[in-house]
Amino acid sequence: MGFDARIIDDVNLAKLKALGNAHVLSIVTEYAHLMQPDKITVITDEQNDIAYVQRKAIETGEERPLRLEGHSIHFDGYSDQGRDKVHTRVLVQNGNKISPHINTLNRDLGLAELGELMQGIMTGKEMLVRFFCLGPLNSRFSIPALQITDSFYVAHSEDLLYRPGYSQFCHLQGEADFFCFIHSAGQLDANDCSRNIHQRRVYIDLADNRVFSINNQYAGNSLGLKKLALRLAIYKANREHWLAEHMFIMGIRPTGKERVSYFTGAYPSACGKTSTAMLPGQTIVGDDIAYLKVWDDGSCHAVNIEHGIFGIITGVNSKDDPLIYKCLTTPREMIFSNVLIHEDQPYWLEMGREIPETGFNHHGSWKNGDLDPDGKPIPAAHKNARYTIRIHELENVDEQTENPDGVRIDGIIYGGRDSDTNVPVAESLSWNHGVFIGAALESETTAATLGQEGQRVHSPMANLDFVAIPLGKYIRNHIEFGTRLSRLPRIFSTNYFLKDDDDRYLNGKLDKKVWLLWAEGRIHGEYDAIETPIGFLPQYADLQRLFRELLAKNYSEEDYLKQFSIRVEKLLSKLDRIVAAFRGEDMPVEFSRELRNQRRRLQKCRLKFKQDIIPPSAFH
Numbered sequence: 001m002g003f004d005a006r007i008i009d010d011v012n013l014a015k016l017k018a019l020g021n022a023h024v025l026s027i028v029t030e031y032a033h034l035m036q037p038d039k040i041t042v043i044t045d046e047q048n049d050i051a052y053v054q055r056k057a058i059e060t061g062e063e064r065p066l067r068l069e070g071h072s073i074h075f076d077g078y079s080d081q082g083r084d085k086v087h088t089r090v091l092v093q094n095g096n097k098i099s100p101h102i103n104t105l106n107r108d109l110g111l112a113e114l115g116e117l118m119q120g121i122m123t124g125k126e127m128l129v130r131f132f133c134l135g136p137l138n139s140r141f142s143i144p145a146l147q148i149t150d151s152f153y154v155a156h157s158e159d160l161l162y163r164p165g166y167s168q169f170c171h172l173q174g175e176a177d178f179f180c181f182i183h184s185a186g187q188l189d190a191n192d193c194s195r196n197i198h199q200r201r202v203y204i205d206l207a208d209n210r211v212f213s214i215n216n217q218y219a220g221n222s223l224g225l226k227k228l229a230l231r232l233a234i235y236k237a238n239r240e241h242w243l244a245e246h247m248f249i250m251g252i253r254p255t256g257k258e259r260v261s262y263f264t265g266a267y268p269s270a271c272g273k274t275s276t277a278m279l280p281g282q283t284i285v286g287d288d289i290a291y292l293k294v295w296d297d298g299s300c301h302a303v304n305i306e307h308g309i310f311g312i313i314t315g316v317n318s319k320d321d322p323l324i325y326k327c328l329t330t331p332r333e334m335i336f337s338n339v340l341i342h343e344d345q346p347y348w349l350e351m352g353r354e355i356p357e358t359g360f361n362h363h364g365s366w367k368n369g370d371l372d373p374d375g376k377p378i379p380a381a382h383k384n385a386r387y388t389i390r391i392h393e394l395e396n397v398d399e400q401t402e403n404p405d406g407v408r409i410d411g412i413i414y415g416g417r418d419s420d421t422n423v424p425v426a427e428s429l430s431w432n433h434g435v436f437i438g439a440a441l442e443s444e445t446t447a448a449t450l451g452q453e454g455q456r457v458h459s460p461m462a463n464l465d466f467v468a469i470p471l472g473k474y475i476r477n478h479i480e481f482g483t484r485l486s487r488l489p490r491i492f493s494t495n496y497f498l499k500d501d502d503d504r505y506l507n508g509k510l511d512k513k514v515w516l517l518w519a520e521g522r523i524h525g526e527y528d529a530i531e532t533p534i535g536f537l538p539q540y541a542d543l544q545r546l547f548r549e550l551l552a553k554n555y556s557e558e559d560y561l562k563q564f565s566i567r568v569e570k571l572l573s574k575l576d577r578i579v580a581a582f583r584g585e586d587m588p589v590e591f592s593r594e595l596r597n598q599r600r601r602l603q604k605c606r607l608k609f610k611q612d613i614i615p616p617s618a619f620h
């Protein structure tokens with residue numbers, strides 16, 4: 001199969017050939033034949049090529065310029081506003097099931113269906129061939145990634161979010177060791193949104209390190225390097241004994257001390273990963289996806305595989321998020337998605353400013369009170385509206401962000417959206433207990449995925465949506481990772497979302513700073529803790545001092561008791577749910593042992609104290 005000279009000119013062909021990689025050539029040829037674009041454009045790491053993508057995103061109408069220089073708006077279709085879990089499937093051979101929780105499809109059937117749906121899907125369009133690097137350049141963590149797309153918005157977003165990788169492909173010396181993503185937004189409607197949403201498909205082909213995504217634009221579905229690459233990486237990491245995680249990475253810097261300790265944290269989508277990594281006084285390495293490896297000295301190192309943020313904009317305001325707010329309101333290259341546009345300016349929910357009564361949004365022309373075809377009020381902006389920026393735009397970006405060796409990780413946090421069970425912060429009793437805590441993570445669903453919000457779901461390591469291997473294997477990989485480390489990071493749990501009986505949050509938005517600095521202090525032996533059935537809890541006096549020093553807040557003993565008492569019945573019911581959630585999975589014995597021990601400890605304390613809610617002081 002060769003190239004049709006009518007769709008690729010000599011300049012573009014030369015750029016492809018210069019890579020000296022027959023695998024790339026054959027993939028591009030194969031999908032050009034299938035999708036039949038009018039034109040193929042190859043984008044290298046050259047500034048001219050990159051600028052072309054940004055310019056065309058505006059010229060084609062997929063993005064529209066806004067008032068401030070460099071700002072643009074992209075709209076996804078009204079029913080393309082979150083990750084589509086139903087139509088995202090892992091292709092498996094011979095109808096194998098990976099896990100009851102993972103949506104699979106027979107590979108032959110899936111590929112055949114794609115073959116039909118993708119036939120001629122790029123007719124009349126330009127096919128972009130792009131090269132990126134997942135992770136810092138020239139790093140042993142990093143994975144080259146090939147992206148084929150007909151969406152200038154997708155290609156432009158990836159410019160902001162990922163490092164350029166044409167040079168990395170040259171270093172491959174002809175090898176096939178790269179990930180490959182093939183995307184088409186399909187036909188577009190009058191608003192330049194994907195028209196054939198009913199044919200939206202995201203199929204993951206582990207056998208070929210390839211993901212297909214068609215008839216969609218929402219970045220969580222369309223951008224290969226984001227959540228699609230995470231699935232391929234989890235599969236690869238499991239075979240190669242490292243970890244690919246849904247985690248932020250941040251530097252925690254206690255005031256008045258000359259040190260920084262790096263933490264990673266896994267929280268489900270829209271549960272505070274970005275706001276944690278952006279806490280005042282700390283530094284951000286990444287806010288969404290990290291690769292973790294056992295380093296030569298036996299410690300754990302991690303890199304951010306991205307170099308940008310695709311952040312939820314709802315609730316971002318000048319008081320709570322001053323650094324992000326400043327970025328969003330000053331000139332720079334960035335993309336808003338699914339906010340309200342009024343007189344060429346963006347408005348979003350809970351931004352701390354009045355929102356106009358009219359404008360243009362993800363539904364089209366909008367005025368307050370408009371209803372959608374289902375009779376539901378159309379909000380001014382979508383709750384899952386986003387901003388896309390380069391991480392280096394932020395003042396608090398950590399100086400190690402591009403270090404090819406990553407940063408040494410001393411703490412790992414697992415956090416969910418849990419209104420009634422877990423304490424705000426606890427340290428695990430051991431590595432395996434920490435893995436158990438991560439594996440048992442539950443969270444209430446949010447607008448980041450399509451479907452009902454507020455449902456409690458189980459999400460091991462906040463990664464369930466992306467795990468493409470049996471859950472038992474995934475958890476075993478975490479347990480074994482610990483056995484290879486001679487310097488183990490400590491593992492913590494957090495819960496920012498605890499509520500009282502009247503449905504009011506028990507904590508303020510910034511209280512997380514206290515939890516994190518306590519955790520950091522624990523690593524340096526600065527705080528004693530109370531050993532309880534669920535882990536080590538902070539002592540009241542330490543928190544009281546931290547609240548005063550960090551937030552100038554008077555933290556009362558009454559608040560401490562409400563927040564840190566052990567809710568035995570709720571914790572036991574959670575264990576029952578976890579048992580049910582892992583039914584049918586081949587779980588490692590270490591996990592079963594931790595579960596059994598946790599249950600025993602809770603039952604013992606129920607017997608001993610004969611009450612359901614036990615204050616931490618009872619364990620002194």
Ligand code: OXD
Nearest residue numbers: 083220269288310448
């Ligand atoms: C994200 C997500 O956008 O996890 O990061 O949905």
Ligand code: MN
Nearest residue numbers: 246268269288
């Ligand atoms: Mn995420």
